[in-house]
Amino acid sequence: MQSEILKGLSEAQRAAVVNFEHPSLIIAGAGSGKTRVLTSRIAYMIEQGVKPWQILALTFTNKAAAEMRERIERMVGDGSRYIRMGTFHSVFSRILRENAERIGYPTSFTIYEPNDVKSLLKTIIKEMQLPDDKYKPNVIASRISMAKNALITPGAYLAKTIYATEDRQAQIPEFGHIYNEYCRRCKHNGAMDFDDLLLQTNILLKDCPDVLAKYQEQFQYILVDEYQDTNYAQYIIIRRLSQLHGRVCVVGDDAQSIYSFRGAKIENILSFRNDYPAAQVFKLEQNYRSTRTIVNAANSIIKKNARQLEKTCFSQGDEGEKIRILKAYTDREEAEMVVGDLRDKLRETGDRWSEAVILYRTNNQSAVLEDNLRRRGIPYRIYKGSSFYDHKEIRDLMGYIRLVINPRDDEAFKRIVNYPARGIGDTTVERIAQLAAARQTSMWEAVDQLIEEPAEDAVTRAIVRKVKEFVGLIRSLSLARTTMGLYDFGLEIANKSGILPLYRQDNSPENASALSNIEELLNSMQEFKERVDAEIRGGEREAEEEATIEEWLQGVMLMTDMDSDDPDDQNKVTLMTVHSAKGLEYKYVYIVGLEENLFPSMRAAESAEGIEEERRLFYVALTRAKCAATISYAEMRFKWGNMEFSRPSCFLREMDPAYIESEVDFRAERQRPAPSEEGVQAIDELRRRFDYRFQQKRQEGASAGSYGQRTGYGSTYPSRPSDGESGRVQRFTRQNDPYRKQGSTSYPNTRTQFDGQVKSAIDTLKGEPRRLVRTASAPTPSATPSSCAFHAGDRVEHPTFGRGEIMRIEQANGDWKLVVEFPNVGQQKTLLAKFAKLRKL
DNA sequence: TATGATATCCTTTTT
DNA sequence: GGATATCATA
Numbered sequence: 078m079q080s081e082i083l084k085g086l087s088e089a090q091r092a093a094v095v096n097f098e099h100p101s102l103i104i105a106g107a108g109s110g111k112t113r114v115l116t117s118r119i120a121y122m123i124e125q126g127v128k129p130w131q132i133l134a135l136t137f138t139n140k141a142a143a144e145m146r147e148r149i150e151r152m153v154g155d156g157s158r159y160i161r162m163g164t165f166h167s168v169f170s171r172i173l174r175e176n177a178e179r180i181g182y183p184t185s186f187t188i189y190e191p192n193d194v195k196s197l198l199k200t201i202i203k204e205m206q207l208p209d210d211k212y213k214p215n216v217i218a219s220r221i222s223m224a225k226n227a228l229i230t231p232g233a234y235l236a237k238t239i240y241a242t243e244d245r246q247a248q249i250p251e252f253g254h255i256y257n258e259y260c261r262r263c264k265h266n267g268a269m270d271f272d273d274l275l276l277q278t279n280i281l282l283k284d285c286p287d288v289l290a291k292y293q294e295q296f297q298y299i300l301v302d303e304y305q306d307t308n309y310a311q312y313i314i315i316r317r318l319s320q321l322h323g324r325v326c327v328v329g330d331d332a333q334s335i336y337s338f339r340g341a342k343i344e345n346i347l348s349f350r351n352d353y354p355a356a357q358v359f360k361l362e363q364n365y366r367s368t369r370t371i372v373n374a375a376n377s378i379i380k381k382n383a384r385q386l387e388k389t390c391f392s393q394g395d396e397g398e399k400i401r402i403l404k405a406y407t408d409r410e411e412a413e414m415v416v417g418d419l420r421d422k423l424r425e426t427g428d429r430w431s432e433a434v435i436l437y438r439t440n441n442q443s444a445v446l447e448d449n450l451r452r453r454g455i456p457y458r459i460y461k462g463s464s465f466y467d468h469k470e471i472r473d474l475m476g477y478i479r480l481v482i483n484p485r486d487d488e489a490f491k492r493i494v495n496y497p498a499r500g501i502g503d504t505t506v507e508r509i510a511q512l513a514a515a516r517q518t519s520m521w522e523a524v525d526q527l528i529e530e531p532a533e534d535a536v537t538r539a540i541v542r543k544v545k546e547f548v549g550l551i552r553s554l555s556l557a558r559t560t561m562g563l564y565d566f567g568l569e570i571a572n573k574s575g576i577l578p579l580y581r582q583d584n585s586p587e588n589a590s591a592l593s594n595i596e597e598l599l600n601s602m603q604e605f606k607e608r609v610d611a612e613i614r615g616g617e618r619e620a621e622e623e624a625t626i627e628e629w630l631q632g633v634m635l636m637t638d639m640d641s642d643d644p645d646d647q648n649k650v651t652l653m654t655v656h657s658a659k660g661l662e663y664k665y666v667y668i669v670g671l672e673e674n675l676f677p678s679m680r681a682a683e684s685a686e687g688i689e690e691e692r693r694l695f696y697v698a699l700t701r702a703k704c705a706a707t708i709s710y711a712e713m714r715f716k717w718g719n720m721e722f723s724r725p726s727c728f729l730r731e732m733d734p735a736y737i738e739s740e741v742d743f744r745a746e747r748q749r750p751a752p753s754e755e756g757v758q759a760i761d762e763l764r765r766r767f768d769y770r771f772q773q774k775r776q777e778g779a780s781a782g783s784y785g786q787r788t789g790y791g792s793t794y795p796s797r798p799s800d801g802e803s804g805r806v807q808r809f810t811r812q813n814d815p816y817r818k819q820g821s822t823s824y825p826n827t828r829t830q831f832d833g834q835v836k837s838a839i840d841t842l843k844g845e846p847r848r849l850v851r852t853a854s855a856p857t858p859s860a861t862p863s864s865c866a867f868h869a870g871d872r873v874e875h876p877t878f879g880r881g882e883i884m885r886i887e888q889a890n891g892d893w894k895l896v897v898e899f900p901n902v903g904q905q906k907t908l909l910a911k912f913a914k915l916r917k918l
Numbered sequence: 919t920a921t922g923a924t925a926t927c928c929t930t931t932t933t
Numbered sequence: 934g935g936a937t938a939t940c941a942t943a
Contacts, residue, residue, distance in 0.1 A: 137932040166933045188933095215927085271933050306932075339931060439929050441935090464933085498919075635933055656930050678929055694930080717928070718934040 082121045082152055086114075093359035094118045097125075097298070100319075100353035101326040102346070106390040107333065107375070107700035108366025108662065115302060115328050116145050119160065120152035122298060129159035133296040133318070135311075136164055137303050139636060141660070145302075158617065161296065165311055166271060167635050169278040172292070173269070174631065179285050180277060182267060185627055187479045188634040189263065189270040190466050193488035194218050200510075201258050211248050212255070220249075221256050225272035226308040226340035228279055231257035266519060267485040275310035282317045293321050304329035304349070308340040316352070323353060331386050332379050335656060335694045337686070347386060362390050366662050366703055368397025370736050374706075375699045377733035382689045399738035400699075401707045402729060408442075408670075408714035412449040415667050415709050419650065420455060422665055422705070430456055432664040434651040436698050438676040442669060443652050450650065460653035464637050470576060470591040471598060475630070477574045478567075481554050482627055484521040487513070491520070497575040500543045524548060550574070563624050564603040571595055598633070605629045655698045666702035668695075671710040672723035695728045710743070872918040880918065 083091050090110055093103045094117045105111035115134075123129055136142045142163045150157040161168060170188070177184045189197070198214040198221075224234055234240050235253045244252040263269065269277060282289045299319050301307065304327035307315070319325040327349060334343040350356050364372045372392040379385070403418065405411035419433050435446055443459055450457045466472045473496055479489035487510075494509075495501040513523035528545050550573060557569050571577040577595060580588045609624035651663070655676075670676055676695065681687030699706055708729065713722045725743040867873070871883045 139932085141932080164933065170933095190933095213927090274933080303932080336931075338929080339933095441928080444934090500919090502919075637933075654930065656932085659932085675929095680929070715934070 080121060080124055082117050082124060086117065087363060089359065089361055089363070090114050090117070093361065094121050096357055096359075097122050097127075097326065098324065100323050100356040101359060102349045102353075102356050103326065103328040103359045103361065104346075104386055104388055105328055105330050105361045106364060106388060107330065107697070108364040108372075108392075109361035109390075110365055111302075111328055111330075111361065112141075112145065112148070114361065115300065116148040116152070118326065119145075119300065120149050120157075123149075123153045123156055127298060129156045130161065131295065131297040132160045132162075132300070133168070133298070134160060134162040134300045135168060135302065135315075136162075137306055139164055139167070141302060142167075158615075164635065165314075166274045167632065169314070170269075170274045170631055170635065173274065173277055173281065174627075176281055176285070176288055179288065180281050181264060182269070182277070183483065183485070185483050186267045186269055187483040187486045187489065188274075188631065189268045189488060190464070190472075190634065191218070191271075192466070192472065193268070194221075194270050196488055196491070197262060198255070198259060201255055201262065204514075205251060205255065205258070207251055207255075212251070217249070217252065217255055220252060221259060222272050223340055224256060225270075225276045226310050228276060228310050228313060230276075230280075231260050262487075265485070265517075266487050267483050268488070272310070275308075275314065278314055279310055279317070282314065289317060293318055297322055297324060299325045301325070301327045302329070305331050305334035305343055305346040306336045306341040307345050309342055309345075310340075312342065312345045323355065325353065331384075332382075332693055333659060333697050335659065335690060335697060337690055343384070347384065360388050362388050364390055364392040364700075365394075367392055367700060368394050368702075368704060370397045370399055371699060371702050371706055374400055374732050374736035375696050377736070378692060378699070378728060378731050379696045381731055382692055383685075384689065398705050400705075400732070400736055402671075402737060402739035402741060402743060403707065403709040404725075404741035404743065405709060405711040406713065408445050408711045409449075411669060411709050411711040411714075412445040415669055415707070416446065416449045416453060416455065418707060419665065419667060420453065428664060429648050430650045431648045433667070434653065434658065434661075434663040434665070434701065435667045435669060436653060436655050436658055436701070437669050438655060438678060438694075439670075440654060446652055446669070450652075456649040457652055458649045460651055460657055465598075465633065468591070468594050470580065471594055474571060474574070474576055474595060474598060475633075477551075477554065477570050477576075478626065478630055480521070480551060481558055481570070482630060484551075485519040487520045493574070494520075494547060497579050499547060499575075501540070501547065505540055505544070521551075558626060563606040563626060563629065564599060566626060567599045567602045571599065601633060602626075602629055605632070655694050658701050659697050662701055662703055664702070664704045666698070666706045668698045668706065668708045669710075670714070671708050671726040671729055672714075673726055675714075675723065676726055677728070692728065692731075867917070 083094065086094060087110075090113070093101065093114050097118055103111075103114060105114065119132060119134060122132065134142075134145065136145065146157060146160070146162055149160065173180075173182070174184060174186070177186055195214040195218055198217050199209075202209055202212045202214070202217070229240075231253065234256055240253060241250070244250050263273065282292070296318055299315060301315060306329070315325060315327075327346065329346050331343055331346050334341060334346070337343065350358065367375075369392045372390055376390055401418075403411070403414050405414050415435060419435070422428075423430065423433060437443060437446075440461070447457065447459070466475060473493060476489045476493040476496075479486045480493060483489075491506060491510075494506060509520050509523050509527060512527060513520045516523060516526070518526075524544060525548070528541050528548065554570055554573060558566055561569060568577075577592075580591045580595070582588070605628075606624040609618065609622075609628075612618040613620055613622070655668070668676075674682065677688055677691035681691045710725050710729070711723065713720055715721075729743045867883055869883050873881055873883060
């Protein structure tokens, strides 16, 4: 009799499900039913007699893990609970906790979130007296992360000269020592960062053969979802665990590998067959999601990539409509067009708002779209992968909990010792830190010693009293932990710490949201306790393994906002980055900002691999669409407060024209020269005039209530003309409007006029740029790009850096970059001619 | 020690 | 432009 599980599966899917005794590579094209195959495979294994606890299933998100568990439970029932299934980080943090002492960590180790990492790095950089303009915590943190993901320990790092060379070139020669000190401190504080959860797991499995053997024995079957996104550390963990039996099943799509910037190695999936020569390969090539047009168009793009696994994705669905390409003059107009089109589309089809998504490359593109949606009264939601601890109140509360669990957690200590304010100022904290450093102890222990010491003067006595109060507070919370239930304990902390009272003081909207976050945090404690109690009743847990705050904290640290689906978000248009869209599907997909230097991004354009990854990203975006995809680009857009020209993305040209319907010729524009200084200035000028005019109108119209609500453009166009004389940026006011003084009458005062001017400006630029410059050039004579007032070798004086010599001059972005050496400062500075107040000597 | 002014950063970000 | 961090100041 055939298993129920196999019913309704295609030939290819079924093969991938039933052959579970060998290493398997399941190449799952977009929309090919990947999750279904993976869950069916696990369910089938259980049905065939594999014990659930012998199965290890790893995912990248909690959400994916939860969804899989749910689906498996529907197929095989309760047994699914015993499957070890979760994210890499959560599964291995649990294993680490069970074995922490073997690698020199306390069982109660806490997890440093990115803020703690940054803060600790800042401290170290300061202590080592390194210049913080070169040693940026973010840069250092990401380099450390890369090293850990590549399993390069500080020792190994310092031993290799190649890294030292790299660091010298990057002007961070001390990086290796920072890395070393960082790791030492983390360990000393009994803390691991996210990357440690993988690195330390590797160390554990390498250094403790008995532990490795135990888990090798336990996990007879290992399944990995989204294998194309695994990094080296994850790859090695999988190799180690599967070394004996080799029963590894990886599922993924190399065409959707988009996380290399976080250390993911597409090579892992590309060379799986070399790593596991006995591997069977299953290809899921039929797309059940999208129209033929979408799938074929996506194929036509991805085939430009050199490195990929061979496969032919196809759809047997409708042909569907062609992909449309919209062109706008500005980012604002792009939003207008896209949202307008989206609204028309849904009106026409009668579909709900939630069937549509707008995808962009970078988060800051969402602002204009939001603006437009809001104005039209269209419900939308922005899907942003923020962490729980992105909320300050959560971070603070967690600080208390962390310190109680692990008093060595210095980052937690620093965060809460004076929050809410209790008169323990920076100098006191600094002193505690120094005491701790001198005695090689944690700050918590140092504080103990501080209050033992006799206080000489009144000021010290007052401080000691305050510190004593704090110590008493933490001690009493520590005691409460042993006597109270999980939820009560959480509430006790929220109250006694003063955080809850703080937010209860008044009911501003921000406070209300903070309170609801705190409430959510406390609720999650209760939920956790109930779940564990149920497990004890069900016999999955021993009675003495009650829910502990450690266990709860561990889970919550690895949680993101995205994991909880908000029911309020029904029937809304979704806005998100392409990255966040992976794995999701929508009937109507809008992809905006298909421009060079945006999508593909500027950084990516520097390397062939970079472009390939962007191409995969575009592939991901396109294949989210079930029915129709619309792509847009703008000729210019705001970037960092400046208007910048852009050219249509090369990806538009790469798409097979057979699947495109477009009224604009995005191909011909390849010929247009790169935006010139003149062009940028001219547009800036127009923009400014328009903006000024608009402000005036709004001021007048505010009382009359007659200001263009319907189109409502221009409210946030920047008005930031730079004054060539002083080099200072000034706010634009009636008084200093140069055009007012000149008696100019050509303010555009409607959107149409404005766009008309912009259009003619662009057309003029294409033909003869010079004329426009003369008519509309800004009054900044110093910014003439063809010549620079300074020359290499000139001696100059700077108001803060003193005297120096110009070493180099480079043309840059409408100005001149001067590399100047200042002997007084002892280093080179790169200055912009327009802004630096340099005086020729 | 709280607050307003100024410097600084700015792709993507599953944990 | 804009959010956030750091700084100066009373």
